[in-house]
Amino acid sequence: MRLLRSTDLALRVLMRLAAARDADPTANPTTRDVAAAMDVPYTHAAKVVAELQHMNLLTARRGRGGGLTLTEQGRTASVGALVRSFEGEGDVVDCEGTATSAPCPLSPACRLRGALRRAQEAFFASLDPITVSDLTGDATGPLLLGIPPRP
Template identity: 70%
Template structure:
């Protein structure tokens, strides 16, 4: 299974904010810290804010911070929201698969997808930023 780029950015952005402490970095700072284009980061921040995982304040003294909901969010829940609930493979649509009515692959792939999410569900951001990841994120963010 391959994650969407936006899912990867969302997880990295949340991890960076999880180690921010009392500081409120800007979207531009976080984008630089995790080495992603600013325009991509702004789209992901907007979605995270819409989901209630990130608080964003504009203007002087503004910045990004994890919301209380963001602190409690599971990695599995975040991945589900960004990846969507779609099928792993396209069995219908403009050129439907001729095996569609008697195929076992679709069900097996769906079970595998659910197992993937179930593995991520108990994982929290706090676990993701425990050593050595958290200290590394702090080191990266303190670079000039």
């Protein structure tokens, strides 16, 4: 399964904030800092940060002394729940068709759609027990913080 770029970015933002908090509990990187460190456009990072803030996984404060802070809920968030939220739980394939394509002629008797839906749920379920904290333990956290921005 291929993740949306926004899903990947959301996971990396949370991991980066968890690692920063572990290294220095007073550190509050800004959205620009995080975007630069991950070499992604600021606008993409800002959109993902806004969604994560809406989900109560991080707080964002403006101005002097502001920045991003991972909430306790963000630290213990299930990776599976986060991926579900960003990816949506829709079908892997579009059997109904669109304005430019006809519906699949196999739809009435197709078994593929159900098999793909079960595989998608198994993928999400395998991520459910993993938390953001689990992803930044051991050597991963310092490595995340040590990646220099690209020139």
